[in-house]
Amino acid sequence: xxxxxxxxxxxxxxxxxxxxxxxxxxxxxxxxxxxxxxxxxxxxxxxxxxxxxxxxxxxxxxxxxxxxxxxxxxxxxxxxxxxxxxxxxxxxxxxxxxxxxxxxxxxxxxxxxxxxxxxxxxxxxxxxxxxxxxxxxxxxxxxxxxxxxxxxxxxxxxxxxxxxxxxxxxxxxxxxxxxxxxxxxxxxxxxxxxxxxxxxxxxxxxxxxxxxxxxxxxxxxxxxxxxxxxxxxxxxxxxxxxxxxxxxxxxxxxxxxxxxxxxxxxxxxxxxxxxxxxxxxxxxxxxxxxxxxxxxxxxxxxxxxxxxxxxxxxxxxxxxxxxxxxxxxxxxxxxx
Ligand code: GDP
Numbered sequence: 040x041x042x043x044x045x046x047x048x049x050x051x052x053x054x055x056x057x058x059x060x061x062x063x064x065x066x067x068x069x070x071x072x073x074x075x076x077x078x079x080x081x082x083x084x085x086x087x088x089x090x091x092x093x094x095x096x097x098x099x100x101x102x103x104x105x106x107x108x109x110x111x112x113x114x115x116x117x118x119x120x121x122x123x124x125x126x127x128x129x130x131x132x133x134x135x136x137x138x139x140x141x142x143x144x145x146x147x148x149x150x151x152x153x154x155x156x157x158x159x160x161x162x163x164x165x166x167x168x169x170x171x172x173x174x175x176x177x178x179x180x181x182x183x184x185x186x187x188x189x190x191x192x193x194x195x196x197x198x199x200x201x202x203x204x205x206x207x208x209x210x211x212x213x214x215x216x217x218x219x220x221x222x223x224x225x226x227x228x229x230x231x232x233x234x235x236x237x238x239x240x241x242x243x244x245x246x247x248x249x250x251x252x253x254x255x256x257x258x259x260x261x262x263x264x265x266x267x268x269x270x271x272x273x274x275x276x277x278x279x280x281x282x283x284x285x286x287x288x289x290x291x292x293x294x295x296x297x298x299x300x301x302x303x304x305x306x307x308x309x310x311x312x313x314x315x316x317x318x319x320x321x322x323x324x325x326x327x328x329x330x331x332x333x334x335x336x337x338x339x340x341x342x343x344x345x346x347x348x349x350x351x352x353x354x355x356x357x358x359x360x361x362x363x364x365x366x367x368x369x370x371x372x373x374x375x
Pocket of ligand 1: 118119120121160184216228229230231232234235251252253254255256258260295318319320321322
């Protein structure tokens with residue numbers, strides 16, 4: 040089936056009209072930075088107040104007016120372990136709506152190519168490590184984020200189905216855990232790294248003796264700087280047109296305990312770390328096997344130490360040195 044499809048052809052050149060859905064979020068803003076850096080001139084972005092991606096009529100109207108050639112689907116309702124665990128309906132409904140509206144409108148208006156961003160949580164909770172693309176749907180999901188994962192799996196299948204039935208050049212990329220500029224620092228809804236940065240910084244500023252972290256500290260996570268993912272996405276938009284979705288990770292993992300130690304040192308907090316076992320650990324390990332992507336010639340550039348320093352700088356710039364209140368509101372639509 041794959042080989043038989045003929046695509047309308049247009050190169051991914053600086054003249055192309057490119058829509059970055061979710062351009063204010065962690066991944067979308069990194070895509071925007073990288074596209075600008077590489078000289079792409081016609082970038083389209085809409086904030087949530089300008090375009091509600093949950094509304095099918097508004098999304099189609101936008102595509103009919105703007106006719107993007109290339110679409111990056113970096114818009115999603117995202118959150119860390121607590122948000123996922125406590126808002127199952129929102130995570131399932133909003134993500135299905137957003138991605139369906141974007142994918143279907145891109146098809147109806149003849150977009151040349153679309154890149155859908157998923158997540159490493161699509162894989163079974165106890166998948167063998169590192170996780171290869173083939174492990175999709177081979178076992179039960181991690182319960183805390185199954186709602187988000189089901190939506191992302193549906194997104195992969197949408198891209199594959201539109202390719203098969205309509206000949207659309209729609210591809211999917213599964214990033215590992217990400218962090219970087221424009222991250223979400225809200226302690227109720229954030230992922231672990233921005234939460235640690237904020238907790239240690241505030242404890243340092245206030246002179247608190249200890250910082251409470253969640254779970255056992257035992258789980259392992261692979262963490263990649265968002266700008267590395269953006270470079271991978273631009274590379275794949277240009278070079279990859281297969282039905283098979285592709286993993287995007289850096290290949291290194293770290294325990295949450297070691298991560299907390301790193302952040303503690305970089306932020307300069309002198310006190311103790313206390314582990315709150317009443318909070319969930321989530322999946323024990325989620326390391327992606329990114330050998331498919333590496334074999335195409337891409338590799339990450341930002342190591343964890345450098346990345347955490349850059350993320351801490353971003354926190355200081357966007358939250359103010361006192362760490363107490365944000366100067367700008369965080370977007371609620373972004374991507375993991
Ligand atoms: P996950 O990768 O989907 O599990 O999401 P997170 O990034 O939110 O959590 C990763 C791991 O970090 C889990 O084992 C959490 O229990 C742990 N963790 C430790 N402290 C924190 C914290 O302050 N916030 C969050 N979100 N996770 C924490």
